[in-house]
Amino acid sequence: MNARSPQPPMQKRYELIAGVLRLNITTGKLPAGFVLVEGPIAELMQSSRAPVQAALRILEGENLIHRFAGRGFLVGPKGSGVPPIRQGIRDLDLQISVEIDEALQSRGTWELVYDRVEEQVASCLIFGEFRIVETELGDYLGVSRTVVRDVLSRLHERGLIRKNQSSHWIAGPLTAQMIREKLAVRAILEPAALRLAGAAINYTEVETLRVRLAAGEEIEGEILEAALMEHCIARTPNRELVGLIGNNQLLLTAANRALTGLGLPRDRVEHGEYRTLFDLLSRHLVDSAAEYLEGRLRILAEKSLARLKIVAIITQPADIAPFLTPK
Amino acid sequence: MVTAPAVVPRRTLRVLGTSITLLELIRRRAEADLGFAISFEVHNFVDCQRRAALEPAAYDIYDQCFHNMDIVWFWGSLQPVDTFRITDWDMLSGLTREGGINRYASRGHGDQPVRKLYVQPGEALGPAPSRYISMLPTVHNFDSFGYDPRVFGAVGPHRESWSWLLDPRARGRIAVVDEPGIGIFDVALAAEAAGEVKFADIGNMTVEEIDSLMRVLHQHRQQGYFRAIWRDGEEAASLVRNGQVAVQSMWSPVYGDLDETAQHFVEANPIEGWRAWHGGMSLARHLSGAALDMGYEYMNWWLSGWPGAVVARQGYYMSVLDRVREALSPAEWRYWYEGLPAEVDLPGPSGNIVVKAGARRTGGSYWDRASRIAVWNTAMDEHNYACRAWERFVRQVRGEGSS
Numbered sequence: 001m002n003a004r005s006p007q008p009p010m011q012k013r014y015e016l017i018a019g020v021l022r023l024n025i026t027t028g029k030l031p032a033g034f035v036l037v038e039g040p041i042a043e044l045m046q047s048s049r050a051p052v053q054a055a056l057r058i059l060e061g062e063n064l065i066h067r068f069a070g071r072g073f074l075v076g077p078k079g080s081g082v083p084p085i086r087q088g089i090r091d092l093d094l095q096i097s098v099e100i101d102e103a104l105q106s107r108g109t110w111e112l113v114y115d116r117v118e119e120q121v122a123s124c125l126i127f128g129e130f131r132i133v134e135t136e137l138g139d140y141l142g143v144s145r146t147v148v149r150d151v152l153s154r155l156h157e158r159g160l161i162r163k164n165q166s167s168h169w170i171a172g173p174l175t176a177q178m179i180r181e182k183l184a185v186r187a188i189l190e191p192a193a194l195r196l197a198g199a200a201i202n203y204t205e206v207e208t209l210r211v212r213l214a215a216g217e218e219i220e221g222e223i224l225e226a227a228l229m230e231h232c233i234a235r236t237p238n239r240e241l242v243g244l245i246g247n248n249q250l251l252l253t254a255a256n257r258a259l260t261g262l263g264l265p266r267d268r269v270e271h272g273e274y275r276t277l278f279d280l281l282s283r284h285l286v287d288s289a290a291e292y293l294e295g296r297l298r299i300l301a302e303k304s305l306a307r308l309k310i311v312a313i314i315t316q317p318a319d320i321a322p323f324l325t326p327k
Numbered sequence: 328m329v330t331a332p333a334v335v336p337r338r339t340l341r342v343l344g345t346s347i348t349l350l351e352l353i354r355r356r357a358e359a360d361l362g363f364a365i366s367f368e369v370h371n372f373v374d375c376q377r378r379a380a381l382e383p384a385a386y387d388i389y390d391q392c393f394h395n396m397d398i399v400w401f402w403g404s405l406q407p408v409d410t411f412r413i414t415d416w417d418m419l420s421g422l423t424r425e426g427g428i429n430r431y432a433s434r435g436h437g438d439q440p441v442r443k444l445y446v447q448p449g450e451a452l453g454p455a456p457s458r459y460i461s462m463l464p465t466v467h468n469f470d471s472f473g474y475d476p477r478v479f480g481a482v483g484p485h486r487e488s489w490s491w492l493l494d495p496r497a498r499g500r501i502a503v504v505d506e507p508g509i510g511i512f513d514v515a516l517a518a519e520a521a522g523e524v525k526f527a528d529i530g531n532m533t534v535e536e537i538d539s540l541m542r543v544l545h546q547h548r549q550q551g552y553f554r555a556i557w558r559d560g561e562e563a564a565s566l567v568r569n570g571q572v573a574v575q576s577m578w579s580p581v582y583g584d585l586d587e588t589a590q591h592f593v594e595a596n597p598i599e600g601w602r603a604w605h606g607g608m609s610l611a612r613h614l615s616g617a618a619l620d621m622g623y624e625y626m627n628w629w630l631s632g633w634p635g636a637v638v639a640r641q642g643y644y645m646s647v648l649d650r651v652r653e654a655l656s657p658a659e660w661r662y663w664y665e666g667l668p669a670e671v672d673l674p675g676p677s678g679n680i681v682v683k684a685g686a687r688r689t690g691g692s693y694w695d696r697a698s699r700i701a702v703w704n705t706a707m708d709e710h711n712y713a714c715r716a717w718e719r720f721v722r723q724v725r726g727e728g729s730s
Binding site for chain 1: 373449706707713
């Protein structure tokens, strides 16, 4: 049993980071054209890169920042045409409220390393089965055995690793069967949650998204998926159901991120599918939207299997973390 | 004074593919017929599909097999082929267009080409006919294994079994082809025929079934069953010529390349049926304008008969049967397609005699063979898992061979 109580959910961290950046953009501390790059932000916030990436995507979705030809994002809405300002983010003396600062800093030791380990484990799953040796992970992170165990039990809790018969920690392999089953679970749970959410759906947000999509705005699939979750599906009054849905998505999201990281092309048709979905929701046709969502998730299963097959031609990359030993 | 006519050379068409179809005599004839330069880049299956997926700008035409459409198509490297621009589209055999040569022929497990042929709404591939296709079906065959009758005895037709690839009589003298979408099915058919494994659907194995199959392979490997895992026809031929194998996976052209050892190495017509494959040609996504026109000219040329006759002489079939019949001699047509005894000695693609008068093609006519497909070369749902397990097996066999 894990002696520590479960930690605050992951999404809190990227929300905190997004909050800090948002505040400083609206107050003008982060000027239009300022180049936001993951690494320095992560350093400033004492975080790994994954939550920073997520925070930047949220802000992009809110049209507070936008992509440009270079690396990172520019502060300001798309099409503002301001020249890039390249400067260290520490020099700006950003406004970080005490509560947020504490929330970001006061994490347990294991939390400081957890995100990095999760990212490394998640990205190896598609390449087969790996063993994690506690002492090796400890050496790699430079932390005690206790911390390592906390990290491992968190990974276990989130379904990213398991123990085999000889009590070794094992990550992967991610199989087609797992993807198929998890997507089948999605197709059962998510439309049901959407139906239950009914009147609790945040129709203001739905309308905003509908209008933006109808205007032809290119919004990333990941942002649309998160918005659908936050404003519609997760509005269901059944908290247990929301928890199940979130847990079931973890591995799929991790795998998807790893696949996209390999340079796999983005889905070219999902944009239109989200348009239909938000259109139906904005007209309060919840049953129709739920039915459409179910169909979309079934097709997504086929596409995800195809994406996984593609990985077969990629030999195991050299940058797999050293604490992961291939079978 | 006579001035030479102005010659403005057209650009070069770059074809990426395997040694199955990228023959030098075909390239030269295509250049002469089409009036533009053509370059061939030849790789083995695995390297070829990796290059096709990861470096889509490096080629114009991708000449490969349907079973890797799942990978290359979904990587977004190709563009749909418009059947309205394929002159002889209506002459193509029903094997690909409809899924079988007739309604009663066995479809075979796995990736039947028709299931990867038509572009569906949302850019998926499926069997519902549409104007656009992923790959123009061309060369294909029904493969089995070859064996030494001195080891297995001279048996009658339909007595040969895939189980021989794991047979104790050939222990230490067995080889299989190294391509996870191909070799794995040879050994899967063998393991199932030998009663060692049972698959619910051999064309789409589960993780547990793959694990069971690999266990059987590793047991045999530890007992020294496997001599080699080969990558191309050249390697396969030399294993036979050097007397290193008594049974192994085989490709048709290799039989014409065995010299005097040919008499002791015959093609099996397995009781379980054939392992089928179907090749074709796709257009790179970047092609447009004049380069795209050249792509269509080249693909249409492939259906014109002469190229199909060339590949027929190494044992491959072509999707436009009537055109090939026009281009072969009557004796050649009767031997290669109708399965009748050769009336005279018959030449291979380069002119040397590969079939002696009186010989008969194993398995009979095209229609006999196409009616008995056990499984197609396939990228299964668990392809990624299977490939990694297969690679471990191959590494171990090779490691033992070199020690």
